[in-house]
Amino acid sequence: MPTVTVLGATGKTGRAVVRAALARGLAVRGTSRRHVDDGSGAGWLVADVASGQGLAEAFEGAEAAYLLMPNVHPGETEAMARAARLARGAGVDRLVYHSVADPDDARMPHHLRKGGAEEAVRAVDPGAVVLRPCAYLQNLTGAARAGQLAVPYRLDRPFSLVDLGDVAEVAAAALAGELPAGTTVTLGGPEELTVAQLAARAEQALGRPVAATRTSVQEWVAGPGAQVHGSAREDLLAMFAAYDETGFTADPGPLARLLGRPATTWAQALRLEDR
Ligand SMILES: NC(=O)c1ccc[n+]([C@@H]2O[C@H](COP(=O)([O-])OP(=O)(O)OC[C@H]3O[C@@H](n4cnc5c(N)ncnc54)[C@H](OP(=O)(O)O)[C@@H]3O)[C@@H](O)[C@H]2O)c1
Numbered sequence: 001m002p003t004v005t006v007l008g009a010t011g012k013t014g015r016a017v018v019r020a021a022l023a024r025g026l027a028v029r030g031t032s033r034r035h036v037d038d039g040s041g042a043g044w045l046v047a048d049v050a051s052g053q054g055l056a057e058a059f060e061g062a063e064a065a066y067l068l069m070p071n072v073h074p075g076e077t078e079a080m081a082r083a084a085r086l087a088r089g090a091g092v093d094r095l096v097y098h099s100v101a102d103p104d105d106a107r108m109p110h111h112l113r114k115g116g117a118e119e120a121v122r123a124v125d126p127g128a129v130v131l132r133p134c135a136y137l138q139n140l141t142g143a144a145r146a147g148q149l150a151v152p153y154r155l156d157r158p159f160s161l162v163d164l165g166d167v168a169e170v171a172a173a174a175l176a177g178e179l180p181a182g183t184t185v186t187l188g189g190p191e192e193l194t195v196a197q198l199a200a201r202a203e204q205a206l207g208r209p210v211a212a213t214r215t216s217v218q219e220w221v222a223g224p225g226a227q228v229h230g231s232a233r234e235d236l237l238a239m240f241a242a243y244d245e246t247g248f249t250a251d252p253g254p255l256a257r258l259l260g261r262p263a264t265t266w267a268q269a270l271r272l273e274d275r
Pocket of ligand 1: 008009010011012013014031032033034048049050051068069070071072073098099100101133134135136139
């Protein structure tokens with residue numbers, strides 16, 4: 001049973017990747033900055049992806065590594081380059097980097113940092129696999145179930161949101177060595193929907209009212225974004241401005257091909273527990 005190390009394994013994405021890797025029969029080692037004992041079946045090691053502390057030990061003896069950075073972290077490019085070097089130095093055969101769709105979109109600095117990280121990881125290991133997911137359906141499932149999708153951008157822009165469980169299934173396949181070395185793949189969801197359409201479909205799926213509301217950027221800063229400061233706030237405001245301009249869509253083809261089944265829809269994700 002190959003051992004795989006998943007960085008950032010306590011976050012939304014990392015948890016999903018750990019679950020999918022365990023379900024595939026891989027021996028999983030997750031990292032966190034604190035001690036974790038969650039009964040998930042994964043082993044845990046203390047490491048900090050941002051400082052690099054503990055990473056070399058976390059990679060020791062692993063066959064594959066999932067390189068994942070906390071969201072909108074300003075040091076992503078350098079930290080991912082270091083993680084790739086440490087993983088290869090520890091003898092890890094397969095690197096999988098969690099990027100984003102449109103990593104060269106210059107309107108969003110955090111996308112550009114992922115573009116830089118892709119190049120840096122590939123410079124260390126040309127065979128690394130790069131996954132480029134669109135934004136997740138699960139960013140909005142909780143709000144939809146609570147009856148309101150409130151966003152600080154236009155309600156009529158298209159998004160091809162992707163199910164995090166589907167992304168994690170592909171991640172686990174990549175960790176298991178089932179994607180060709182050097183693959184870069186965009187993971188868009190199966191539907192292109194505006195926030196207004198997401199709300200309408202959520203009403204149908206859940207059988208109760210779900211409102212779509214456009215809030216101002218100022219309302220976001222004073223409300224949901226009040227605890228987000230500095231460059232992270234600037235990154236998210238830049239992202240909202242890009243969403244306001246064009247939405248965020250991505251090719252849905254590769255995901256269904258890799259899954260070997262239709263990808264999960266918004267209505268299906270709403271009826272499932274978040275994963
Ligand atoms: N959300 C989306 O729609 C989406 C779409 C495409 C790509 N992505 C990308 O997916 C990646 C993962 O996002 P996520 O939201 O799942 O992760 P996250 O929760 O932002 O971070 C993952 C883990 O990193 C650790 N962490 C947090 N802040 C840190 C810091 N300052 N220094 C060191 N470690 C820190 C935390 O673990 P401990 O506290 O346990 O150490 C956290 O659980 C991001 O790079 C994001 O850009 C997200």
